[in-house]
Amino acid sequence: MKRVDLAYNRFFQGLGGIPKYKPSRKYSGWTYPSKAGWKANTDGKNGTLTLNDLGLTIKMRGQAKFWGTPTTLTITYKPNINAWYASITVKTETPDPKYGSESNLAYEKIVAYDLGTETAITAFNGSEFEEIANQRFSKTLEPKAKAAGKEKRRKQAPNFKKGIKASKRWKKANKKEYQLKRKVGLARRDWQHKVTSDLSSRYDIGVTEKLNTKGMTRKAKKGSQRKKQKAGLNKAILDVGFGTLNKMLTYKIELKGGIVLQLPTRQLKPSQRCPECGKVHKSWAELSNRYHVCDACEFEFDRDKTSTMVMFNAANGKQPGYGIDLDKRGFSSSTSKASKHTGSMKQLGKMKRQKSRSKDGSADTPSWP
Ligand SMILES: [Zn+2]
Structure with missing residues (x-):
């Protein structure tokens, strides 16, 4: 009532x-x-x-x-x-982020990360790579859940329109399926928290590209040969929870007073650009192309690692063939037109944070379901 x-x-x-x-x-x-x-x-x-x-x-x-x-x-x-x-x-009271001389962060520990399906997170800090393997929960727990769903289909399902009640066996199978699905969800969330807490505790500045998971998981066109392939990729993307990992990393880095730079993907093309000479190779964008060889400078490397290198370089203003404007380096600002800046990351970090604070007077507190 x-x-x-x-x-x-x-x-x-x-x-x-x-x-x-x-x-x-x-x-x-x-x-x-x-x-x-x-x-x-x-x-x-x-x-x-x-x-x-x-x-x-x-x-x-x-x-x-x-x-x-x-x-x-x-x-x-x-x-x-x-x-x-x-x-x-x-x-909750959001603690006022401390910046400048009040902050004890040096803003020297920078990490660029790429979220993928084979490797959930590929990170690069300027000298070392780190790969966090994707935990395929669907490979272990999901077959069980699937089997439970199949079991359920053989039982008498309820039909409220026809006034048919569910059988006891159906209810039992339904419960089992639900519990398995719930287990997958909880295990995934647990893992996501673990890996993002670890990474965000070690770096003050996170560098990533603007993600659009909605676009990435869009269904392939009807009759398209890529339909099945795309469905598989979608499953993998949703499985890792791209969006969630990204949100968690951003939130956790910002909570401790760090900053997260979001690079403009379309301009930077981190998955197509050579980190050494800056040449953009359209063919690198193909998902099947996992290893990149630059025909201009002979640089060669794994795809995911290559894009983190490009992102790391870009944020530091050191990517050949790409600009050093603040906008291009992820310090997006509508006010600053005098954007050629050669200051240290600490100074830039201060600027970025003052700007994002002054927009609405409060820090962003992202939430997830
Ligand atoms: Zn090259």
Whole structure:
């Protein structure tokens, strides 16, 4: 009932559309939209949650990654695992990033990274390469989930329109499939946090290219021969979670006071440019082309490593055939037209951060589902 009240309130306040009826198999639960009616007695680690209207106090176990002032509470029921969930939204105080003389970062540790499918992250710090292998969860856990799905298809599935109820066996198989899929998701998230925390702890400046995963995972045209190939690549891209790795790295580097430079991909062409002489080779863009040989200067190397070299050079203003304008080096700015700059990374870092701070007065706090 509470859920309906809330929806109608929103409707009358002109915030939402006309409330729809949500069948309980899709959604059940309710939200406390303010601090009233409940209390979280915790500092983010263990504690209790009290619901005034139900006269309930529930134990909370575990530790939140971030904690702050609790603002809203949502209670949901997940029928497939027969469990209730309480989710608390907290407002966190973003610490003011310290820069310039206040910061203890030297902005000398720079890393360029490329996110790929074979190798999840290829990183280059100017002298050494680092390759973080992609954990193919779908290779180990997913076949199990797939088998569970197949098992499910042989059972009596529910059909609400025809009034057919699911068989017990179907429910059991459905639960198994769900649990396996959940396991894949949790393992992936865990791994993503581990690798991004490690990399971001070691560098003050991250260099990457502007990513567009939406475009990258777009379906191939109908009837295209590349359809199957593209589907496989899409699967791999979504599997590694390109977007998530990128977001996590950016967020974690910025949280400690570092900066992340996003290079303009179309201008730089890091996957087509030779890091030594700067020549752009269109044929290098082919995904099947994993090893690059420059016909102008005889440079040769692995594709992913080559692009991190180009990105590293570009951010440092040392890529032949490419400019040294600040925009081109990822210090995007609309105000600075006098963009020829030869200052140190520390000075540039200061500028970049002052600019991004002054835009909205606060640091970006990206979130992910
Ligand atoms: Zn070359």
